[in-house]
Amino acid sequence: MTQRICDCPYCKCVVPETAPEVNGKSYCCEACASAHPDSQPCQNSQCDCHHHGWGGIKT
Numbered sequence: 001m002t003q004r005i006c007d008c009p010y011c012k013c014v015v016p017e018t019a020p021e022v023n024g025k026s027y028c029c030e031a032c033a034s035a036h037p038d039s040q041p042c043q044n045s046q047c048d049c050h051h052h053g054w055g056g057i058k059t
């Protein structure tokens with residue numbers, strides 16, 4: 001089993017098997033996958049990736 005790391009640039013969380021996949025990238029949670037709209041927090045409360053406001057996924 002390979003562990004994937006979330007593709008949210010500031011997130012280091014491991015991506016679970018059931019994680020949402022967007023444009024071929026894997027994210028640990030819906031919040032990361034949708035680029036933290038309204039600073040929606042990561043599924044991991046220890047993770048502060050949503051504070052960085054990286055501007056979202058450009059499609």
Ligand SMILES: [Zn+2]
Nearest residue numbers: 011042047049
């Ligand atoms: Zn995170």
Ligand SMILES: [Zn+2]
Nearest residue numbers: 006011028032
């Ligand atoms: Zn993440």
Ligand SMILES: [Zn+2]
Nearest residue numbers: 008011032049
């Ligand atoms: Zn994130």
